[in-house]
Each structure stands twice: as structure tokens, then as C-alpha cells.
Amino acid sequence: MIVKLLSGDKPRSAVLTAVLLVILICLAGAPFIFDGVRPLDTAARICIFILLVASYDLLLGYGGIVSFAHTMFFGLGAYGVALASTHMGRGFDALLAGSLAGALAAVVLALLIGLFSLRVRAIFFAMITLAVASAVAVLVSQFSGITGGEDGLTYKIPRVLTSANRMGEFLGTRITGKTLNYYLVFFASLILFLLLLRIVNSPFGRVLQAIRENDFRAEAIGYRVVWYRTAATCLSAAAAALAGSLFAIWLRYVGPDTTLSFEIMLDILLMVVIGGMGTMYGAVIGAALFILAQTYLQNLMGSASEATAGLPLIPDLLNPNRWLMWLGILFILSVYFFPSGIVGRLRQRRAS
Amino acid sequence: MTAAPDHRPNFASVSLAERLDGALPVLLVPVLVVFGFFAIGVPSSWLTLTVSGLAMGMMIFIMASGLTLVFGLMDVINFGHGAFISVGAFVGVSVLIALGEWTGAASLLLNMSAVFLAVVAAMTVTGALGWGFERIIVKPVYGAHLKQILVTVGGLIVIEQLIHVIWGPDEIFFNRPETLKGAVTFAGAAMEKYRLLAVAVGLALFIAMRMVLRRTKIGLIVRAGVENGPMVEALGYRLRLVFVGVFIAGSALAGLGGVMWGLYQEVITAGMGEKMMVLVFIVAIIGGLGSVEGAFIGALLVGLMQNYVAFLEPKLALVSNIALMTAILMWRPQGMLPVVKAK
Numbered sequence: 264m265i266v267k268l269l270s271g272d273k274p275r276s277a278v279l280t281a282v283l284l285v286i287l288i289c290l291a292g293a294p295f296i297f298d299g300v301r302p303l304d305t306a307a308r309i310c311i312f313i314l315l316v317a318s319y320d321l322l323l324g325y326g327g328i329v330s331f332a333h334t335m336f337f338g339l340g341a342y343g344v345a346l347a348s349t350h351m352g353r354g355f356d357a358l359l360a361g362s363l364a365g366a367l368a369a370v371v372l373a374l375l376i377g378l379f380s381l382r383v384r385a386i387f388f389a390m391i392t393l394a395v396a397s398a399v400a401v402l403v404s405q406f407s408g409i410t411g412g413e414d415g416l417t418y419k420i421p422r423v424l425t426s427a428n429r430m431g432e433f434l435g436t437r438i439t440g441k442t443l444n445y446y447l448v449f450f451a452s453l454i455l456f457l458l459l460l461r462i463v464n465s466p467f468g469r470v471l472q473a474i475r476e477n478d479f480r481a482e483a484i485g486y487r488v489v490w491y492r493t494a495a496t497c498l499s500a501a502a503a504a505l506a507g508s509l510f511a512i513w514l515r516y517v518g519p520d521t522t523l524s525f526e527i528m529l530d531i532l533l534m535v536v537i538g539g540m541g542t543m544y545g546a547v548i549g550a551a552l553f554i555l556a557q558t559y560l561q562n563l564m565g566s567a568s569e570a571t572a573g574l575p576l577i578p579d580l581l582n583p584n585r586w587l588m589w590l591g592i593l594f595i596l597s598v599y600f601f602p603s604g605i606v607g608r609l610r611q612r613r614a615s
Numbered sequence: 616m617t618a619a620p621d622h623r624p625n626f627a628s629v630s631l632a633e634r635l636d637g638a639l640p641v642l643l644v645p646v647l648v649v650f651g652f653f654a655i656g657v658p659s660s661w662l663t664l665t666v667s668g669l670a671m672g673m674m675i676f677i678m679a680s681g682l683t684l685v686f687g688l689m690d691v692i693n694f695g696h697g698a699f700i701s702v703g704a705f706v707g708v709s710v711l712i713a714l715g716e717w718t719g720a721a722s723l724l725l726n727m728s729a730v731f732l733a734v735v736a737a738m739t740v741t742g743a744l745g746w747g748f749e750r751i752i753v754k755p756v757y758g759a760h761l762k763q764i765l766v767t768v769g770g771l772i773v774i775e776q777l778i779h780v781i782w783g784p785d786e787i788f789f790n791r792p793e794t795l796k797g798a799v800t801f802a803g804a805a806m807e808k809y810r811l812l813a814v815a816v817g818l819a820l821f822i823a824m825r826m827v828l829r830r831t832k833i834g835l836i837v838r839a840g841v842e843n844g845p846m847v848e849a850l851g852y853r854l855r856l857v858f859v860g861v862f863i864a865g866s867a868l869a870g871l872g873g874v875m876w877g878l879y880q881e882v883i884t885a886g887m888g889e890k891m892m893v894l895v896f897i898v899a900i901i902g903g904l905g906s907v908e909g910a911f912i913g914a915l916l917v918g919l920m921q922n923y924v925a926f927l928e929p930k931l932a933l934v935s936n937i938a939l940m941t942a943i944l945m946w947r948p949q950g951m952l953p954v955v956k957a958k
Contacts, residue, residue, distance in 0.1 A: 329764045390896040398933045588776030595769035
């Protein structure tokens with residue numbers, strides 16, 4: 264049963280299995296295990312980013328295609344929910360319509376970009392997605408009448424999902440609509456993640472891996488490389504858009520900084536590389552580790568910066584705003600020295 | 616007996632379309648200019664916009680030329696190129712600010728020597744940075760596109776953040792040198808002096824680059840290397856050395872482009888290079904990766920398009936360039952002047 268749920272793709276390492284189980288249990292019981300608002304928010308973020316990073320891994324790890332437009336698809340889903348909730352009023356129909364419209368828009372856009380760039384050279388894709396994503400980000404901030412511009416949009420979600428909805432107590436924890444909202448995010452992410460796992464372990468996923476290893480040979484065997492790459496792009500865009508919708512439902516706010524910025528794109532890249540490209544479990548570990556570090560490590564950097572205030576240059580380097588620089592260095596180092604990421608390392612140890 | 620070849624010679628004259636085929640991309644620029652004339656309708660604004668479009672195009676070309684050559688030679692795509700643009704701008708502008716007395720004076724000689732020093736400083740620093748970047752970041756990942764993209768993006772972020780550490784987090788505003796301020800009026804159209812200078816510098820650089828590539832031995836090796844690298848190496852030339860040279864020159868040119876763009880905008884931010892990279896990539900793609908002439912034509916098209924559309928419908932400026940790229944890729948999927956690689 265469990266093996267079937269995982270599509271036969273077992274973690275293949277005892278340590279990895281244990282870590283994955285711990286993450287799963289912590290996320291599943293987050294409202295009961297941890298106290299307060301912030302841990303719950305972190306847990307929801309982890310769920311959403313696991314889905315987002317897994318969908319990116321379908322493209323990067325399995326397809327061998329680098330895209331810089333993943334935040335754009337993420338944003339499309341988020342703005343879909345936001346716009347639908349603003350114009351259709353609060354209600355589940357608005358959330359559903361918004362998510363579907365966002366996913367559809369993402370698929371259409373991915374299809375267009377894919378057909379234009381992938382038929383020539385895979386490397387065009389990276390450059391073209393960068394250009395298109397920045398154009399979309401500029402458009403979103405310029406058409407402020409529709410999108411709220413830099414300020415973003417705040418909107419209402421169904422009352423059942425907000426903390427105003429009190430539903431009594433369970434195991435000493437007060438159950439509110441917020442808990443319900445969290446489980447919506449959790450189960451939606453879990454189902455979509457298992458779906459992605461199914462996709463990469465299907466014959467389609469095998470062909471994709473073959474193309475990654477040697478596209479020329481895959482074409483020679485008789486697979487339409489362009490078609491497979493474009494299909495992977497569309498699938499991954501749809502999953503990213505749905506992750507965006509979940510994010511919008513959870514946050515009740517969308518803005519260019521939280522959904523479209525290049526920084527998030529970088530976060531996603533780092534999570535994939537650290538966790539391990541080409542393994543869906545890498546997305547789980549990468550996202551969980553990264554978000555925890557982001558939430559709690561930045562405080563540490565702040566205090567380290569204050570502690571070294573007397574020294575030259577070092578406080579500037581340790582300033583929490585320079586977080587991105589250390590990420591960049593970490594990123595370069597992990598591409599050089601751990602190209603297979605944490606999951607790859609764990610599996611390797613078992614093999615040797 | 617083998618069958619007769621498909622090719623059948625005949626006496627039909629070459630059609631006009633076939634004659635024009637090679638020149639078509641070059642003709643696109645005047646076509647766009649004429650089209651802009653009718654779309655805008657007011658000759659004086661059209662002239663102003665054309666000059667600023669050409670100036671912008673020249674600056675983008677300066678930034679893009681290095682990127683496209685590096686790709687042609689070694690199949691290396693450098694996403695960190697944008698960092699050199701920013702670094703060049705910051706170094707150059709720091710020199711200009713330090714030489715405040717020279718730039719404030721109303722003397723052409725003093726102003727020009729200040730700008731010259733700023734450019735030299737910027738190009739030296741970015742050239743050296745390019746050399747380091749090549750050694751540390753690019754060298755270990757030759758031949759692996761995926762890793763190249765990831766690692767150079769990482770390099771871009773680190774350099775951008777280091778700019779924040781060194782020059783502080785805020786954008787820097789400054790004034791152009793005295794004699795470069797103001798505009799010349801010609802036929803009722805105001806043309807900023809600086810833009811005219813930028814057009815002149817860009818044109819001179821393009822001609823010089825073409826001369827080097829076409830008339831000198833090193834240019835010959837570079838062109839041959841783009842077309843068929845292993846063959847050039849087999850003939851005994853150390854292509855790696857040539858490549859490092861081209862990488863350094865390309866980085867220095869990106870620095871020059873950064874200074875010029877900074878002077879054009881009169882404000883610099885650490886993120887400016889990243890923003891310019893979008894246009895640089897569009898230019899490199901529509902020109903045909905690896906082709907300097909293609910990048911030149913592409914840059915002029917992008918610059919003109921950006922300025923015309925920004926005048927007609929400000930919100931669509933960047934989108935218009937994506938549309939331009941889409942249209943050109945539909946017409947020629949490899950770019951306007953694709954580099955023919957020997958197999």
C-alpha cells in the first residue's frame with residue numbers, strides 16, 4: 264500500500280527514511296505538536312515549498328531544463344486566487360475558480376514559451392524564461408489598477424478557514440478555522456506531491472530522464488524530445504501555479520515580493536540543489552531545511568553581526584540583509600561539491 | 616551507378632527574395648525607423664526618440680558583445696555577466712565622484728579626462744574580475760550547461776551582494792560632467808549631447824571590433840574558434856588562452872557599458888546589471904548566439920523598439936521587446952545571423 268502510494272520509488276536509505284518520516288509526522292501534527300502562530304506558519308510554508316520545489320525538480324532534475332520563470336507560474340496561481348476572491352466575493356467557488364484559472368494560464372504560458380524556445384536549443388529556455396519572468400513582474404507592478412501594484416492585494420477567504428471560526432478543543436489545542444486551513448494546505452500539498460512522484464516514475468518520467476542524459480540518443484530511439492520537454496514544462500507550471508494558489512489561500516495576501524521576486528527563484532534553486540536534483544525526496548529535505556534555516560538563522564546572523572560590531576567589515580558581511588550572499592556562496596559550493604545533494608549522499612553511503 | 620543529384624542547374628535568374636536574404640536583418644533597422652516615423656507622426660519627437668534609441672542600442676551592444684562571443688567560442692553561457700555591468704558602473708561612478716572638481720568644471724578637457732579615467736578604472740577592475748570569475752567559477756564546469764547556468768547565477772548574486780557590502784545598500788545619484796549636460800537642437804528636435812556621444816562611442820567600438828575580428832590574426836583565430844574549435848586546436852593554437860582573453864575583454868566591455876549606462880541614467884543600483892541582462896539576453900538571442908554583427912543589429916532594434924513603444928504606450932516597453940524576440944524567433948529560430956558551426 265505504502266509502496267504503491269510512493270509509486271515504487273522508495274527512499275532507499277535508512278537515514279533518509281527516518282528523516283522523511285520525522286518531517287511527515289511534524290508536518291502532519293504541526294497544529295498539535297507546536298504552540299503559537301509562527302511555527303504553524305513555518306509548517307505551512309514548508310508544505311507549500313515542498314510542492315513548489317518538487318515541481319521545479321521535475322523540470323531541472325528530471326528534465327535537465329533550467330527555468331527562471333518558476334516564480335512566475337507560482338505567482339500566476341497566487342494572483343488567480345487573489346483576483347477571484349476580490350471580484351467574486353469570499354467563498355470556496357472563488358478559491359476553486361481562481362486556482363483553476365491560474366493553473367490554466369500557467370499551462371498556456373508554459374506551452375508558448377516551451378514551443379518557442381525548446382524547439383531550438385534547451386539553453387534558450389533559461390534565457391527566455393528569465394526575460395519573460397521579468398517582463399511579467401514589471402507588468403504586475405505597472406498595472407496597479409488590477410493587481411494592486413507593489414502593495415499587492417489583500418482579500419477575504421471563506422470564514423470557515425479563518426481563526427474567527429472556533430470549533431472547540433482537541434488534545435488541549437484550540438481548533439479554529441486556521442487549523443482547518445493548515446490541513447487544506449497540508450493534504451493538497453501531500454496529494455500533489457504524490458502525484459508528481461507518480462509522474463516521474465511513470466514511463467513518461469523515464470523518457471524525460473533519458474532525454475536529460477542524452478537528448479540526441481533519445482530522439483534517435485524515436486521519442487519526440489521537444490514534445491516531452493514541453494509537456495514537462497507544462498506539468499511543472501501547473502503544479503507551481505497550484506502551490507501558488509495554496510500560498511495565497513494561506514497568507515490571504517499576494518504581492519510581487521512574496522510571489523514573483525527573483526529572490527524566491529533563487530531560494531527554489533538552492534532548495535533543489537541542496538536536497539538533491541533528480542530525486543523528489545530531495546525537494547522535501549531541501550525545502551524543510553532551508554525554510555527552517557531562513558526563519559531561525561537570520562536572527563542568529565543579526566546577533567552575530569551585533570557581537571562583532573567593533574571589527575571592520577565583518578559586521579557588514581554578517582548583516583541579516585546579506586543573507587543572500589551566503590546563500591549564493593553556499594549555492595556555488597553545493598553545485599561543485601554536492602551535485603547530488605543530501606539525498607544523493609545518503610543513498611551513496613548505503614551503496615558503498 | 617549512382618542516381619543523379621537532386622540539384623539541377625537552370626538558367627532562371629536569382630529572385631529578389633534570394634538576393635535580399637542575407638541583407639534582410641540589416642534592413643530591419645531602417646524599416647523599424649521608418650515605421651516609427653509613421654507611428655509617432657511628429658518629426659521632432661521622432662528624431663529625439665531615434666537618437667535615444669540608437670544610444671541605448673549602442674550601450675546594450677557594448678554589454679552584449681562579450682557575452683555572445685564567449686558563448687560562440689567556448690559554449691559557455693555566463694549569467695554572471697550582469698554583475699560586471701554593475702561593478703563597472705559603481706567603480707566608474709566612484710571615480711567620477713572622487714574627481715568632483717574636474718567634472719564640475721565647465722572645461723571639456725577636464726570633463727573628458729575625468730570620464731576617461733573613470734572608464735579606464737572600471738574596465739580594469741571588471742577585466743580583472745572577469746579573469747578571476749573565469750578561473751574560480753566557470754573553469755570547473757566547462758561543457759556542462761546545467762551547472763554553468765546554476766554556478767554563474769550564484770556568482771551573480773555573490774558579486775551583487777558584495778557591491779552592497781562595499782558601497783552600501785542605497786542607490787547612488789550623481790550628476791553628469793558639466794559639458795555633457797544639456798541638449799543640442801537640430802531641426803526642432805532636442806538631442807541630448809550625451810546620447811550623441813554614446814552613439815559615437817558605440818559605433819566606433821563596433822567598427823574597431825569588426826576590424827579586429829576581420830583583419831587581424833587574433834581575430835582570425837577567434838572566428839575560426841567559433842566555427843570549429845577542435846580544428847583550431849589541432850593546428851596548434853591554444854584556444855583556451857584565446858578564450859580567457861576574450862572573456863576578460865568581454866567583461867571589461869560590460870564594465871564600459873555599465874559606466875555608460877550609469878551616466879545615461881544618472882543613478883546606479885546594484886541590481887542594474889541584472890535588469891540589463893534581460894535586454895542583453897534578448898539581443899544575444901535574436902542576433903544569433905555567437906554573432907557580433909547579429910548582436911549589433913539586435914541591440915539597435917531593441918533600443919529603438921524600447922524608445923518608440925515607451926513613447927506611444929509606456930507600460931508596454933519591455934513587453935514589446937519580448938514580442939520582437941518572439942517574432943524574430945518565428946522567422947529565424949536560430950536568430951537573425953546564426954553562427955554556422957562546422958560539424
